[in-house]
Amino acid sequence: MNGAQSLIRTLVDAGVDVCFANPGTSEMHFVAALDSVPEMRGVLGLFEGVVTGAADGYARIAGKPAATLLHLGPGLGNGLANLHNARRAHTPVVNVAGDHATHHKKYDAPLESDILAVAGSLQGWVRESHSTADVGADAAAAVAASMDPPGRVATLILPADVSWGDGGTAVAPIPPRKPHAVAPGKVQAVAEVLRSGEPVAVLIGGPACREAGLRAVSRITAATGAKAFIETFPARLERGAGLPTIERLGYLAEQATHQLSGIKHLIVAGTKSPVSFFAYPGKPSDLVPEGAQVHTLAELDHDVVGALEALADEVAAGVEPVLQEARRPELPSGPLTAQNWVEVIGALLPENAIISDETNTSGVLLPNATAGAPRHDVLTLTGGAIGQGLPVATGAAVAAPDRPVIALQADGSALYTISALWTHARENLDVTTVILNNSAYAILRMELQRVGAESSGPKANALLDLSKPDMDFAKIAEGMGVPATRATTAEELAEQFRAAQAEPGPHLIDAVVPPLL
Amino acid sequence: MNGAQSLIRTLVDAGVDVCFANPGTSEMHFVAALDSVPEMRGVLGLFEGVVTGAADGYARIAGKPAATLLHLGPGLGNGLANLHNARRAHTPVVNVAGDHATHHKKYDAPLESDILAVAGSLQGWVRESHSTADVGADAAAAVAASMDPPGRVATLILPADVSWGDGGTAVAPIPPRKPHAVAPGKVQAVAEVLRSGEPVAVLIGGPACREAGLRAVSRITAATGAKAFIETFPARLERGAGLPTIERLGYLAEQATHQLSGIKHLIVAGTKSPVSFFAYPGKPSDLVPEGAQVHTLAELDHDVVGALEALADEVAAGVEPVLQEARRPELPSGPLTAQNWVEVIGALLPENAIISDETNTSGVLLPNATAGAPRHDVLTLTGGAIGQGLPVATGAAVAAPDRPVIALQADGSALYTISALWTHARENLDVTTVILNNSAYAILRMELQRVGAESSGPKANALLDLSKPDMDFAKIAEGMGVPATRATTAEELAEQFRAAQAEPGPHLIDAVVPPLL
Known part of the structure; x- marks a missing residue:
């Protein structure tokens, strides 16, 4: 077999059987080899940011990496922002560049660049x-490295x-390392x-944001009266009726400072001590209150959930x-507002949904409106590089074809990777995209004031x-093959959201919402 | 003045008075400072690849750099592919990241990355x-460095x-270095x-692709019988009636090999000795024929045009x-083909146009159809990183508001930076975009065969x-505020192209063209 065939065979043997791809000439042998390994699925993205964001979303849900296929240094460059988000999410991703x-x-042809x-x-x-x-062994090492806790x-x-x-061989998978055990005595010290x-x-953060970790933390707070918070931007947060509801630390330093005020000790598990997203004059x-002590129960590469359970x-x-009761907001009526659109989502969120949340300012009130909705996962913007939401929804939908995916997407951020919609259509993914169309970079209007700009x-x-x-956005979506509608009232949003859920495949709702601020 | 104000004032004093921007929180003081320096124009792009490609197109026409404003490492990453193209075009660009x-x-906040x-x-x-x-001096140094031949x-x-x-000062511009003179005796040796x-x-390449260089080369070939070629992807090529028509070296190695076959000497000025775009088994x-000698008349940082004129x-x-006579193709009729769409452009190209050419396979027959059209500039895909065409058209139109800009754009490549259309609408740029919509990465279909993939x-x-x-694409364009139509026949394309020229501001024509191959 040739190198490309040995690569794909090795990936598949290691469980990596989806490749989000935007190939060029130097990747044509990889493309040709796809047909020789039936287990590998190729998913075309029309821009590398879609490809890398989809790989991130896929792994957050599948719990194993997808491969990407990227075209030389510029292709990797186009994928860099969503790889940055994946890095911050600690998502395993295997790029084939x-x-x-x-x-x-050595000829320094036009596409030559400093890819390293x-x-x-x-x-x-x-x-x-x-x-x-070497390709087989390199691929096996790449998969293991991606999954190393x-x-x-x-x-x-991969040079062309x-x-x-010729002369490639498939190499058996390397079992990924297990997370480190928490040092003896650490749990007792934190207790x-x-x-x-x-x-x-x-x-808490990282793997603690799923059921087992949330239950352990809820027991701890119920027994001790401690406060508990989830990191501001978790990679994957399980929420809804039947699970403990734990507040996220606010994005704005002012919020986080208020949430943490008065504490003398901060116990950290699966995330880092909190810092401001940006600096302000x-x-x-x-963000740790002055005089408070930080106690790290479990670093991210440790057995975070095991440590929390032992502490509980x-x-x-x-x-x-303490488990969240089932409750949903009433369906609101009237023109859409930053307040009522989240109630529509809370009222109608389907069972077992995955929310890709890149709502930015428009979504400030979302967590409360969906807290008692049926159990669901929320995937957030981990690294702050906007343009993640639609690609992450793409990958999540590929990973979980039986679950409804809801992409809640700010308008400005949507434009960075808008062609993800075409992949939604190509793959007939069950993604309902709701664009929060406020015709502004609303978050920057707020930040312009906050930084004290004169x-x-x-x-x-x-x-x-x-x-x-x-x-x-309805026209843009239709141009890319996604059926779309526009909503200006809560009633229209509810009707269109219900209709989108009733029919498989992608839909987009352009929800015209005034800015929150 | 603060740092941002000193930066903008220094840029303006050095002649850099356009900033293509996609800012975030860390850039808010720069944004605020724009209003304190009236000469600086801010142009918003909704994705950094639009911003950097626009800066490239601007400088190719204006002959001086634009600034970009980018948001941290991920923003620079999103702009990297079109900066790669600018690097290959030797375009002066001043990024403010x-x-x-x-x-x-040191807090490793979510958007922290290895920006260096x-x-x-x-x-x-x-x-x-x-x-x-230091900001003023750094900005003056950046402008001078960008323009260094x-x-x-x-x-x-620029840290926030x-x-x-406070304490910024505007710094006077540093005069850019002049190109080196060609070594004495070099011209005689090449003669x-x-x-x-x-x-x-x-x-020839680089600055030799404009009128003075072309005239010198035409004199040389007329007098000596030598062949002459233009590099495959010139940054800015002047063409049309009244100028010498010189053939470009083909993109395919087979073409270039045919063009150069039989030569014993290759004289190179303003470009490098030709190499294949990609490697093939x-x-x-x-691409220099075996046994032929390469003679470099002038490196790119030398006085290329002066050397060619001295040689002539x-x-x-x-x-x-030998000057090109005015001639235009007849207006064709019938369903659009890869052959006839270029005749429509050749027949109707307006006076003094700028063509941003990212037609890839669909444009193979374009050069012949436009050779005798009114004098125009062609801006090509210098670095092979697709997604350049619409942004470059944006920047060219900002640089030359009195010239019609024609963006001839392959469909697949258009998707990488499609939101450039919104900037066309926002700035009311006189850009007519013709999408060559063949529903394929046609070039890759060809390359899949050429690389010998099994x-x-x-x-x-x-x-x-x-x-x-x-x-x-008509719907996508309308969704971004650009009036658009769809053409499936040569008559429709002609009618719509004429209408677009007759009305100022942006237009898009979605031209449904079958693949060439």
């Missing part, structure tokens, strides 16, 4: 395959001649903090978690304004 | 401003606190080659250049197919 043939690189620098910027795992005989972006650079050369009588908060970056058994033996004249305002012209 | 405040970086690695991959000029007092991408990293801090009686070809990367005076004293099964073919669903 094609490169020029080894003997061609671009790949290296992701601070994950990078390797270049130097010979066809807590998960990372692995990039395998290494791909087309002492909880028993101290001083105000304590527990901040005269405001601290570290220590301080909350026999105590049950003036806010017409030129500044024009750069934050998405009207003139207003966008019609 | 915002970064976290210097005191915030990403910027460094462009192999241009990179500097981080360390204090507000032959031109490059300069990236100034350096931007918002001897032309007089040798052996078969010679002259290959068993085919050479170096040496070998062609008194000889006039199979071409259904999974491989699906990754090269843009149908299922077909895209409706």
